[in-house]
Amino acid sequence: MGNWIINNGFTSFMLVVWMGINIFLFVWFYFFYDLGDQFFYTRHLLGSALAWARAPAAVLNFNCLLILLPVCRNLLSLIRGSFVCCSRTMRKQLDKNLSFHKLVAYMIALMTAVHMIAHLLNVEWYNNSRQGVYDNLSTALSNLADTDNTTYLNPIRTTNLDPQQIPTYFVFTTIAGLTGVIITLALILIITSSMEVIRRSYFEVFWYTHHLFIIFFAGLVFHGAGRIVRSQQTTDPPHNFTFCKDRSDDWGKIPECPVPQFAGGFPQTWMWVIGPMILYIFERVLRFIRYMQTVKYRKIVMRPSKVLELQLVKNGFKMEVGQYVFLNCLAISQLEWHPFTMTSAPEEDFFSVHIRSAGDWTDKLIDIMQKLPEGAQGPKMGVDGPFGTASEDVFDYEVSMLVGAGIGVTPFASILKSIWYKIKNGNSTLRTRKIYFYWLCRETHAFEWFADLLQVLEREMEERGLADFLTYNLYLTGWDQSHVDHVKVRFDEDTDVVTGLKQKTHYGRPIWDKEFEQVRKENPTSVVGTFLCGPVALAKVLEKKCAKYSDVDPRKTKFYFNKENF
Amino acid sequence: MGQIEWAMWANEQALAAGLILLTGGVVGVAGQFRGWQFAAYAVAAGAFVCLLEYPRSKRAKGTSVARTGQYCFTVCVKAFGPLTRNYYVRAFLHAAICVPGGFMLATVLGCVCLGIASLIYLAAAIRGEHWEPILPKKETRKPVAQSIKNPPQNPPPRPPAELRRKQAKDLEAAAYDNPMPVTLDE
Numbered sequence: 001m002g003n004w005i006i007n008n009g010f011t012s013f014m015l016v017v018w019m020g021i022n023i024f025l026f027v028w029f030y031f032f033y034d035l036g037d038q039f040f041y042t043r044h045l046l047g048s049a050l051a052w053a054r055a056p057a058a059v060l061n062f063n064c065l066l067i068l069l070p071v072c073r074n075l076l077s078l079i080r081g082s083f084v085c086c087s088r089t090m091r092k093q094l095d096k097n098l099s100f101h102k103l104v105a106y107m108i109a110l111m112t113a114v115h116m117i118a119h120l121l122n123v124e125w126y127n128n129s130r131q132g133v134y135d136n137l138s139t140a141l142s143n144l145a146d147t148d149n150t151t152y153l154n155p156i157r158t159t160n161l162d163p164q165q166i167p168t169y170f171v172f173t174t175i176a177g178l179t180g181v182i183i184t185l186a187l188i189l190i191i192t193s194s195m196e197v198i199r200r201s202y203f204e205v206f207w208y209t210h211h212l213f214i215i216f217f218a219g220l221v222f223h224g225a226g227r228i229v230r231s232q233q234t235t236d237p238p239h240n241f242t243f244c245k246d247r248s249d250d251w252g253k254i255p256e257c258p259v260p261q262f263a264g265g266f267p268q269t270w271m272w273v274i275g276p277m278i279l280y281i282f283e284r285v286l287r288f289i290r291y292m293q294t295v296k297y298r299k300i301v302m303r304p305s306k307v308l309e310l311q312l313v314k315n316g317f318k319m320e321v322g323q324y325v326f327l328n329c330l331a332i333s334q335l336e337w338h339p340f341t342m343t344s345a346p347e348e349d350f351f352s353v354h355i356r357s358a359g360d361w362t363d364k365l366i367d368i369m370q371k372l373p374e375g376a377q378g379p380k381m382g383v384d385g386p387f388g389t390a391s392e393d394v395f396d397y398e399v400s401m402l403v404g405a406g407i408g409v410t411p412f413a414s415i416l417k418s419i420w421y422k423i424k425n426g427n428s429t430l431r432t433r434k435i436y437f438y439w440l441c442r443e444t445h446a447f448e449w450f451a452d453l454l455q456v457l458e459r460e461m462e463e464r465g466l467a468d469f470l471t472y473n474l475y476l477t478g479w480d481q482s483h484v485d486h487v488k489v490r491f492d493e494d495t496d497v498v499t500g501l502k503q504k505t506h507y508g509r510p511i512w513d514k515e516f517e518q519v520r521k522e523n524p525t526s527v528v529g530t531f532l533c534g535p536v537a538l539a540k541v542l543e544k545k546c547a548k549y550s551d552v553d554p555r556k557t558k559f560y561f562n563k564e565n566f
Numbered sequence: 567m568g569q570i571e572w573a574m575w576a577n578e579q580a581l582a583a584g585l586i587l588l589t590g591g592v593v594g595v596a597g598q599f600r601g602w603q604f605a606a607y608a609v610a611a612g613a614f615v616c617l618l619e620y621p622r623s624k625r626a627k628g629t630s631v632a633r634t635g636q637y638c639f640t641v642c643v644k645a646f647g648p649l650t651r652n653y654y655v656r657a658f659l660h661a662a663i664c665v666p667g668g669f670m671l672a673t674v675l676g677c678v679c680l681g682i683a684s685l686i687y688l689a690a691a692i693r694g695e696h697w698e699p700i701l702p703k704k705e706t707r708k709p710v711a712q713s714i715k716n717p718p719q720n721p722p723p724r725p726p727a728e729l730r731r732k733q734a735k736d737l738e739a740a741a742y743d744n745p746m747p748v749t750l751d752e
Contacts, residue, residue: 117593120672124599164601167671181675188586188679192578197622197631202570360569 011096015103018066022059022107030055038231040241041141041153041260045129046122053118054229056111061272063111064220067104068276070097072283073326073387095388109191112184119180123156123167130156131163140248144259149252153262155228175226183219186212203359207336217277220269227264235261287337291328291382298350300369300378303449306357308366309343311350314383319346321394321418322411325353325385332364337384341410343453345417347425351386354410354449395419397529397560398431401519403438403542405534409450412437412533416470420457423469433526436519437472438510440534473515475506512541516549520557528559573623573653573695576686580660581619583683587667587676588612594672601670608673611663615680618643618650624698632700644699651698653691660684 033039034051043050069075076094129138142154156170171177192198193209232239235258244250244257252259298311319325319342326337338361340353355362368379394400394415404412419432439450454472461469519528530546532539539561546559587608594605621640624630632640643650650656661684667677 113589116675117589120590120593120599121597123671124597127600164670167600168668168674171671171674181678184675185678185682188582188675189579189682192582193575195578198575198578201625201628202574205570205572205575 018103021062025058025062026055029058036231037241038233040245041232041262042230044245045138045141045154046125049118049121049125050229053115053122056115056118057269060108060111060115061269063104063108064217064269065272065276067101067108068273068280070101070104072279073097074283074286074384075279077385077387105191105194109187112187116180116184120167123170123177126154126156127163127166127170130154130159130166137245137248140251141260144262150259151230151233151262153230153260155226155230174228176223176228179219179223183216183223186216186219190216204336217273220273224265224267224269227267230262230264233261233263287384290384293383295381295383297378297381300372302366302370303354303452306366307449308355308357308362308369309352309449310355310369310378310381311344311352312381312383313350317351317383317386319344319351319386321346321414323386323388323414325351325383325387327353328382328384329361329365329368329379330382331368331379332361336361337382338362339387341414342386343410343413343417345414345421347418347421354413356407394529394531395422395432397527399434399436399519399523399526399528400432401436401438401515401528401530401559403440403530403532403534403538405440405532405538406442408533409439409441410533413450413453416457417453420460423464434468434523435470436515437470438475438515439472440475440477440509440538442477473506473510475508475510477509512545516545516559520549523557525555526557528557530559530561532562569627571626571690571695572686572693573690573697574625576653576656576683576690577619577622579686580615580656580680580683583660583664583676583679584612584615584619586612586679587664587673588616590667590673590676594670597672599670599672604666604670605672607666608676611667612676615660615663618656622700624700626695626698630700636700637702640699640701643697651696653687653695653697656697657684657687657691660687 030051033054034043034048039050076097080094126142128134129142132139132142142156144150144152144154145157146152155174156166158166158169161169171181189209190212193206199206232241237255237258239258239260240256241260244260247254247257251257293314296313298313299309301309301311303309322341324339324341326339328334328337340355342351343354344350344352355365357363357366372378394402402412402415404410416435416437419435457470530542532542543561546561550558589612591605591608591610591612593599594602595609599605617639620633621636621643622630622633648655660680664677664680664684667673667680
């Protein structure tokens with residue numbers, strides 16, 4: 001429980017605050033429209049559907065303000081930079097930006113549905129009033145038109161069409177109706193194309209459709225401009241509805257009841273969203289500037305199994321371990337930015353990324369690079385970043401257990417390299433004495449480059465007599481009989497068949513109990529940091545084991561679990 | 567954008583359109599709107615579209631993720647054979663279904679959404695995609711290869727591949743030649 005509060009307490013707090021504001025806005029505006037005297041006549045035509053339309057509108061304003069903020073990655077980076085002094089939990093919130101973006105989007109979808117249904121009812125009932133279906137007062141109110149001394153309440157002015165088609169005609173001929181339909185359509189297309197299945201498999205569809213947000217925000221800003229939700233204005237002499245509501249025939253004829261005057265509310269949505277919109281424009285401009293900055297290729301290496309290593313140099317670029325950059329290659333697509341974890345250490349004078357052939361974009365990039373003549377500069381590359389929280393915590397523990405699963409191994413490349421540099425330079429701030437590194441992988445072919453890197457590290461550690469500093473265990477979770485035969489035959493050899501490393505590859509999943517027992521035995525008094533970059537299921541297992549093998553006695557081994565979102 | 571399967575998006579869009587049509591229909595019927603008969607139609611049409619679109623198609627490449635509990639629907643949809651398999655049929659079906667939705671406001675949005683879904687399906691169909699059911703993989707035992715029934719050509723002990731002697735032209739002679747030097751194990 002304590003661990004849960006440390007890890008999730010602040011997130012939950014933020015969510016409670018967000019939900020609280022949403023509920024407050026909903027309730028406040030609901031009662032504003034449900035109880036306000038100035039809306040008495042409007043409510044007479046619409047009933048509670050008026051409040052049911054306006055309350056979600058307020059919540060929508062708030063959430064449309066929020067939705068752009070989590071995707072301003074440079075802004076987040078800036079905030080993160082200025083929070084360096086603050087606690088890590090604060091900064092870690094910023095890494096959950098996309099979850100928050102999604103949450104806000106769900107709220108927008110829900111509120112849009114409520115808002116739309118309420119307005120469907122509103123339009124229908126306005127139309128009914130205009131047709132004179134209801135009582136005298138409704139008809140009288142609806143008959144008020146914009147003339148010299150009267151102002152309208154019921155925005156439906158047409159009566160000379162088929163009554164069934166008037167709502168549709170009305171919606172498609174008013175600013176509020178038309179923008180409403182367009183932005184709802186944009187929203188629906190955005191949502192359907194961002195479903196997990198599409199986003200993960202056909203990123204381009206997701207990426208391009210998401211740019212309908214431009215239409216969405218443009219429509220949103222003008223949505224209220226028609227001012228069709230109208231309230232009663234104070235007149236001289238005042239029109240008292242409690243007295244006059246039953247005397248609609250005498251309006252304007254007796255001094256107590258002048259003709260009621262109505263006006264639309266001032267459109268507010270643009271005030272809510274203008275700030276984030278400007279911030280977002282800045283963000284895009286900054287991305288463009290970043291893109292225009294020259295990036296030089298230091299080295300282009302083709303690794304085995306279609307992995308491309310790019311070593312890049314950019315002026316004023318400063319990275320930390322475990323961060324990522326966005327790359328854009330004009331020769332492939334002007335619009336697409338793809339994230340890659342950096343595999344170089346901050347101590348190096350360049351930054352590198354390893355790009356595995358995984359889709360259209362990466363395939364084309366690899367293709368271009370392969371066609372380059374020896375020693376030539378590659379195509380123009382835009383680099384945006386670095387982003388993400390540094391995972392420097394690794395250096396704060398005496399003993400670290402690093403667990404990487406599949407592609408989750410990439411951030412550890414940077415960490416391992418960095419540790420190696422720190423040892424080499426005799427960095428005194430480094431507290432780490434020992435590192436246990438576990439790599440769980442379905443098939444190692446895709447990550448041969450990482451084995452390369454491990455080999456280099458292994459050799460250099462050995463030369464410096466630090467062979468026992470790094471213990472690594474490779475687990476191949478997908479294997480078959482031919483594999484096993486191969487290994488059996490090569491059993492006596494010094495290096496592993498799969499990776500070419502001194503450490504033999506294990507087959508199957510690690511038995512965590514055994515591993516933790518081992519670590520505890522080898523480090524009876526240490527504080528051990530466990531770091532995972534991998535799936536949630538594994539995180540749960542490791543979290544449990546960390547708790548199980550930690551000793552209450554402060555002098556004995558303790559395990560702390562950290563899940564990194566890389 | 568070579569490998570995009572538009573049908574996957576069309577499916578999401580059509581499912582959403584079905585839900586929106588259904589919702590619009592329910593509002594129209596419940597509110598007794600003018601022309602609520604169209605809303606009643608939209609309820610039926612929306613429900614039908616949802617049922618038809620709920621089972622997701624198998625992806626041509628890569629892993630397919632089924633929707634929760636789609637198995638029963640998959641079986642039903644699969645039963646219609648080429649009618650549900652062909653995306654041209656779906657494109658025209660959705661285009662036809664959506665038309666009556668345009669006659670009253672409550673169902674207009676669902677109608678337009680379904681129209682868009684129909685267009686995406688048309689694009690998918692033109693690109694030659696079609697619906698494939700996601701069915702649980704059956705454990706198929708490969709039939710025993712004919713060669714296994716014959717006695718081994720190269721009896722054990724068999725050395726690793728690269729130490730193996732290249733197959734001589736004369737199979738009979740090569741098969742019984744042991745390439746490993748036989749020494750006493752001390």
